[in-house]
Amino acid sequence: MWSYHLGISPLEALWVVLSAIGIYVAFFVLIRIAGQRALASWSTLDKAIVIAFGSVLGRVVLGYTPTLAAGVVGLATMFALFRLEAVLRRTKHGAYLSSKPILLMAGEEVLQSGLQAAKIIEDELYFKLRQAGIRNFSEVALVVLEPTGDVSVLRRGELIEPLLLRRITDRNSIPAYLLMPD
Template identity: 70%
Template sequence: MSNDPWYSLGITPVEALWVVVSAIGIYAVFFLLIRSFGQRSLASWSTLDKAIVIALGGVVGRVILGYTPTLAAGIIGLLTLFTMMRLEEYLRRTKRGVYLSSRPVLLMAGREILADNLRRARIQNDELYFKLRQAGIHNFSEVSLVLLEPTGDVSVLRRGVPVERELLRRVADKDRIPRELLLPEDGS
């Protein structure tokens, strides 16, 4: 039995540093993958998607914790991931933070389905129709706007009340929205 306090924690300082570096690396790669595959990759998951995520969690855990996971390594890994989340949250509030989050994508403007935006967002027409049905839409004439949000969720806004322009602040292609669906510039 050693008198070294690191020995009783089950991790050496070098191993602890490796856990931190691994957690930061995995976080960065995950962030880049989500950005490159689009926010839709985190939305509605099939059973297979959920199984794959569970498997990926095991792989990520092993990468972060190393060959011999210990309680100390687990705590250091979790603290590092939560610190990265807090740092990202802080950076999103800064002027440059706008680059960290995806912009909402306009999928429908009135009755018009924007096929190019659907393709870019990796959404099939059938998925769009499913979201419309979920929102209680019976026909296309009821639709004001459909947006893919930065979270991967799909928002369906109904016709009837014009949409305030401030709500569409970061929406890509908002110039494609018919004027009659928007509150006039003067707010009246």
């Protein structure tokens, strides 16, 4: 009767929940392995691939014959996981759930170690500088790959509050003359 009216049995609903949790965890781990760069600006091909991934993942979560009920269960599970992650991020161990910002440039110096850690090539960095309206390296104070995958370009002119640089990798590479005194 349950399956007849809702299109899914309790056991099938459990499998949808477990599949959604498995896909969520796998996606989280793969993004951590690939780095924040995987979340940065996408090309047209990247967008097409993400749409294809979404289709494949949807089929994995919902099973062989998706039903409305299976879709609702899968969607509710994903939303619950997003909410759980948001709650966990607010705890004292929440920093482990997000990547650290990566320093890509300090002053006029391009930090190769940061580019390697971020899996970014110099041409992509230069593209981001151009997007920020940078015309020459002397205008740059800092360039940071944020945990969201966005690239922040801070210009010279005003001293930078050190608290804004919390959790940034390789902070010791930042020239003291760019920072406000502690």
